Amino acid sequence: MTELPDPSGPRPADMPRHSPNCLHADGLHVPNHWVVVETLGRLSESAVILDDMYPRRFTKLNRATIAISTSIARELHRLVECCTASRRTESTDTRLPCAAMIRLIAEPIFGPYGQVRAVALWAGTVGTVPPTAPTVGVVEWDSTLTVAVSTGAAALLLVDQAPKPRMLPEMLSSLGWINDRSEFMALFRLTDPIDAWSGTAARRFDDGTRHQFHIVARASGTGANRTVRAIVCDTPEAQLPSKPDLYCSAIRHVPILRGHALALVDLNSIAVHDWVANDGDPIAGWCHHQPYVHPADKELLFTTCRDMLSGITLTAHIEARLRFDPADDWIRLDSRWTRVTSDDQPQALVDVTTIPPNPPSITDECERCHQLPRNAA
DSSP states (O other): OOOOOOTTSOOGGGSOSSOSSOOSOTTOSSOSSEEEEEOSSOGGGOEEEEETTEEEEEEOGGGSTTOOSHHHHHHHHHHHHHHHHHOSOEEEEEEOTTSOEEEEEEEEEEOTTSOEEEEEEEEEETTOOOOOOOOEEEEEEOTTOEEEEOHHHHHHHOSSOOOOOEEHHHHHHTOSEETTHHHHHGGGOSSSOOSEEEEEEEEEOTTSOEEEEEEEEEEEOOGGGOEEEEEEEEOTTSOOOSSOOHHHHHHHHSOOOTTEEEEEEETTTTEEEEEEEOTTOGGGGGGGSOOEEOHHHHHHHHHHHHHHHHTSOSEEEEEEEEESSTTSOOEEEEEEEEEOOOSSSOEEEEEEEEOSSOOOOGGGGOHHHHHOOTTOO
C-alpha cells in the first residue's frame, strides 16, 4: 500500500527559495571583469569574443565566466538585446540563490556609422565599482576595401588616429604583425569567400609599447554588396609574438628604387593589401587613396590575376592607367608581376612605377600622403 504524503507537512511554496546565509567569500559571487559580445550579425548569433583579457572565438554567452547560472545567462542575453536596440547603457539587479544581489551592466560599443556592433557586459555585487572596461574598436570594409573605423579602432590600429575612411593597405601598414594574413584576405575572395575569421595582430605605439589585439570579423553579402565588419580588442596582458610577421617584414625592408612602389596583391580577391615605397616619395601615399582603373584596362588586370591564380603564368609585365579623382587625368603605370606563394591563397608581388609625364593628381596636395612613413609598424 502506497503511503500518502503527510498533509500537515510543508508545501513547496513554503520551502525556502535561497539559503539564509551566503557561503561565498566576500566579493566572489561573480568574477569582477568584463566580457565583450559581438553583435556583427543577427542577435541570435551574437557570441563572446573577450572574457576578461582572454580572447574567445565566437563562444556562446552561456559559457562566459560571468554567466554563473541559467538565470544570469538569460538576463545577460536580454541585456545584449536591450542595449543593442536602445543604443545606451542598460543595467538590472537580480538575486542569487544565496540572497546576494547582483548588478548586471551592458555598455554599447559603436561602429563608425553609429550602429551598435558589440556590447561590453559586467556582473558584480551591488555597490561594487566596475573595473575599467576593455578598449574595443570597430572596423568596417565595403566591396572597394575602403575602411571605416570607429574612434576606438583608430586609436588602436592607426598612426593617424583621425576616424576617417581610408584604404586597406594603409590600415594594415600600421601593424607590425598579423597572424594568418592570407586567411584574413579570404574574407574578400571573389569566389567562395569565408564569412567569419578571428586572429591576432600587434602594433608598436608611439610611446614604444607593443600591444596585441584580438580581432574577430564577420562578412555578409556578395559582389558590390559585400561588407566585412570586425571587432578589435586590446589585450595588453596577452603574450606578444616573439617573431615579427615575416610576410610584412620582408616587403617593408627590401630595397626599392626611387619612384617605384611594391604592392602585395591577393590573387583570389584581386586586392592590394600592402603598398611600400621610400619615405618622401610621392608614390608612397597612394595607399591612402582609392584608385580608379581605366575601364579599358580592367580586363587586362583581371586576366593577369586570373592567369596567375590558376598557375598559367608566374610572371607578367603590363601597362595600365589609373587616377584617384574623376577630375584628374590618367596616370600611366608600368608594372612587373611575380607570383610569390603557391598555397590556396596565392599572392603576387608587383613592382610599380609611373610612365612620364606625370599629370597633376590630388595626391600631390594631400598632406597625409607625404606624412605616411614607410615602416609605420
